[in-house]
Amino acid sequence: MAVTTIGVFGATGRMGQRVLACAATDPSLKVSAAYERPTHPAIGKDVGEIAGLGTIGVPLAGEIGTPPDVIIDFSTPESSVELSKVCAERGLRLVLATTGFSTEQKEVITQAAQKTAILWAPSMSLAVNVAMKLVADAGRALKDVSSGVDVEIIERHHRFKEDAPSGTALKFGEIVAQGMGQTEHVHGREGRIGQRPRNEIGYHALRTGDNVGEHTIVFGLMGETLEVTVRGNSRDSYAQGALTAAKFLAGRPAGLYSMADALGLNA
Ligand SMILES: NC(=O)C1=CN([C@@H]2O[C@H](COP(=O)(O)OP(=O)(O)OC[C@H]3O[C@@H](n4cnc5c(N)ncnc54)[C@H](OP(=O)(O)O)[C@@H]3O)[C@@H](O)[C@H]2O)C=CC1
């Protein structure tokens, strides 16, 4: 069996630890490296011990030494951007899962994908990426409704999430706007705002408890409403998707890839 070696960037984080745990059950994968910032207090410690998996013989590193076949990144926008530059310089393949990028940061990553293979997705979840296809279909089907269709996106995440709205919500909004033509993206509402313009997509971010991720896309018509909801039950839906992405990306030429590519959803 061909074995793909992976390195986990942000390895001690909520997602990094789940990627390590899920990889440990997949004989076609081998964790050969794990990374955190160089000043992390656990540098040098066995990352399996940190993740509660027992010793796996992979010390937590602050730098990329002997590279794995694919690096999986669940970290922060700043560290992801720097990582994408290193991957471009060294020709290292990257599954980029971090969210919360600025426009300028997104441009740096897009440029890096001209020099190496990067699979970049705000959600690695199979169900979320299928929901994105459903939402695209709904938008195309509803775009010419004469009385108008109001689209609002509601996302729910745990209290620890540091960006809002979620990268997934923003991607859903891009998909809707591409199919229906909205040009204004409105984040929350307050005050005496007047009647809702038809050219808006509204975004609403809930932060409660330990919700691992839930998205509802509301298509509001006169007389009826269509809602598409997808919710995660555990972070392993994202971790397993990231591992699928890594296996897909191994050996691929430079370029920017999506989860739809990895999941065969582009047909
Ligand atoms: N695409 C997808 O399917 C999903 C994407 N995400 C996204 O992934 C990101 C991480 O989420 P989550 O795991 O919950 O967050 P955490 O904060 O739990 O994990 C982030 C990890 O990155 C580490 N980190 C910070 N700076 C660096 C650096 N310079 N080099 C290496 N590692 C660094 C952090 O270390 P320290 O704590 O010491 O700062 C931490 O271990 C978020 O942007 C989130 O939106 C989350 C789930 C699914």
Ligand SMILES: O=C(O)C1=N[C@H](C(=O)O)C[C@H](O)C1
């Ligand atoms: O921070 C999280 O947890 C998640 N973030 C991603 C996003 O911002 O879309 C993906 C998922 O919803 C979980």
